[in-house]
Amino acid sequence: MTPPEPGPRAPTGAAAHHRALESLYRAAPINRFFASELEISGEGQARISFTVDASVHHAAGAAHGTTYFKMLDDAAFYAANSLVSDRFLLTTAFNLILTRPIVAGPVIAEGRWVSGRRRVFVAEARLIDAEGEEAARGTGTFMRSRIPLASLPGYADAMRG
Secondary structure, three states, X not given: OOOOOOOOOOOOHHHHHHHHHHHHHHHOHHHHOOOEEEEEEEOOEEEEEEEEOHHHEOOOOOEOHHHHHHHHHHHHXXXXXXXXXXXXXXXXEEEEEEOOOOOOEEEEEEEEEEEOOOOEEEEEEXXXXXXXXXXXXXXEEEEEEEEEHHHOXXXXXXXXX
């Protein structure tokens, strides 16, 4: 009798941390209002996929700035927090440049870490619309908090397997 094939192995190290951050994102109550999916493909990189529709429009029929801010901030934040496995980071400043309206369709927020590894992290993000055009860009600073990642729902559950 041959032994059974081993099943898929649980991620370890950085990969486990990245999957746990993705789980943390899904568990955040704010994301009940924004149907979106986070993917961390490597250290210092985060990508959020979402769709703009009329539910996030301002009075003139395009996505409200809160949508731009949330997705840019989240993409930059998770890019930075992908480098920190013990503490939750906090946004301390975030600057936006809105370059074109988004009315409808799939949008990608691409975040990437720029600098800093000890106390303050700098990360940036951009929104890419369905036509592949950049619609907005943002840069933020993020600081380590006193909140252990392992204490947060979503993250802790994912690390336990």
